[in-house]
Amino acid sequence: MRLAIIGTGLLGTSVAMAAARLDSVEVVGWDPNPESLAEAAAISGMTPAASAADAAAGSDAVVVAAPVARLAGAVSDALVAAPEDSLVTDVGSTKAGVVAANPDPRFVGGHPLAGGETGGPGNARADLFDGATWYLTPTDGTAGVQLERAFRLASDLGARPRALPPEVHDRILATVSHLPHVLANVLVAEADATLAEEGEPLPAIGPSFRDSTRVAGSPSAIWTDIYLANASALIERIDGIVERLGEVRGLLESADADGVTAWNDQAAAQRARIAAEQVSGGDMRSVRVAVPNRPGVLAEIALALGSAGIDLADLQLHPAADRSTGTIVLWIEGDGPTEKAVALVRQLGHTVSVR
Numbered sequence: 001m002r003l004a005i006i007g008t009g010l011l012g013t014s015v016a017m018a019a020a021r022l023d024s025v026e027v028v029g030w031d032p033n034p035e036s037l038a039e040a041a042a043i044s045g046m047t048p049a050a051s052a053a054d055a056a057a058g059s060d061a062v063v064v065a066a067p068v069a070r071l072a073g074a075v076s077d078a079l080v081a082a083p084e085d086s087l088v089t090d091v092g093s094t095k096a097g098v099v100a101a102n103p104d105p106r107f108v109g110g111h112p113l114a115g116g117e118t119g120g121p122g123n124a125r126a127d128l129f130d131g132a133t134w135y136l137t138p139t140d141g142t143a144g145v146q147l148e149r150a151f152r153l154a155s156d157l158g159a160r161p162r163a164l165p166p167e168v169h170d171r172i173l174a175t176v177s178h179l180p181h182v183l184a185n186v187l188v189a190e191a192d193a194t195l196a197e198e199g200e201p202l203p204a205i206g207p208s209f210r211d212s213t214r215v216a217g218s219p220s221a222i223w224t225d226i227y228l229a230n231a232s233a234l235i236e237r238i239d240g241i242v243e244r245l246g247e248v249r250g251l252l253e254s255a256d257a258d259g260v261t262a263w264n265d266q267a268a269a270q271r272a273r274i275a276a277e278q279v280s281g282g283d284m285r286s287v288r289v290a291v292p293n294r295p296g297v298l299a300e301i302a303l304a305l306g307s308a309g310i311d312l313a314d315l316q317l318h319p320a321a322d323r324s325t326g327t328i329v330l331w332i333e334g335d336g337p338t339e340k341a342v343a344l345v346r347q348l349g350h351t352v353s354v355r
Helices: 010-019 034-044 052-056 068-081 096-101 144-156 166-198 207-212 220-229 231-253 257-275 297-307 335-347
Strands: 002-006 026-030 061-064 087-090 107-112 133-137 160-163 284-292 314-319 325-333 351-354
Touching: 002 010, 002 052, 002 068, 010 026, 010 034, 026 034, 026 052, 052 068, 061 068, 061 144, 068 087, 068 096, 068 220, 087 144, 096 107, 096 166, 107 144, 107 166, 133 144, 133 166, 133 297, 144 160, 144 297, 144 314, 160 297, 166 207, 166 220, 166 231, 220 231, 231 257, 284 297, 284 335, 297 325, 297 335, 325 335, 335 351
Parallel strands: 002 026, 002 061, 061 087, 087 107, 133 160
Antiparallel strands: 107 133, 284 325, 284 351, 314 325
16 A cells, blocks of 8 residues: 655644554555654654655555645645545545545545644644544545545544534544633733733643633634634634623622532533443454445445434445445444434435444
């Protein structure tokens, strides 16, 4: 397998290093910054290419790790250069825009939930993706064989792939990733204004302020593009925060002790529910799904399971000899998730058997 990496920052170089752990994988890479490319090659063992097109040409899979603002164009260029049967995917943190801009059946949007506070190839790690969720964002037009290959690539790199619609991905990331950065910036600005107004330095405080503002002022070279690329979903989340703050303000203004207690207790329960680990506690099950050979059938199933929070340990395609039908094999751990998956797939109208 020949794997091309376009962009050799933290994520691109980490992909190359993780791929170097695999057998029979040739990794080539390119970056517009020659120094970054040379450093990444020295760390990961990838072969530097003369251009992005040279890296993509002849590759079985292309991973585009360009900055968000240049991602759609870089994916488009990779699709032009890559072979007709090649997989092209990316690692960008916003998905709707790049997916809409590249409606090619070979492209599968991707986003590993992994990274670090400091970027660059020098901070890359071979184990960066181990155990991490790796979102895939197929559409009805995504080729089933390429979705399977994207799933397997993410799995081989150590991650746990999960499929979501691009818009759902962006709304979730707006809430759990992008909005916290906005709130950290706002909280720092409010603290700075208050301390200046009172003429006091920052007092000796507990960890709450430090924890809440740890990501304030993250590098603008990265985050300005993320804020703007996901502006629609982020604005929705900001409006929701404003509404919730208004509710709390009302409780305080009316001195509603019972209401404040209920609000605080509810937050504790919500945090516990979000943080609770999902323990499957069961053996691996093989769920075999008989499907017609039509565009989008694999994406339909994968999106239904991903939206329901069901992780797949493995996924395989087995087309019939005449290519009119096929079998999708889904490997799922635990009785509960398996039963839920079977019910969802049957609701889509497919015949299912479990082993």
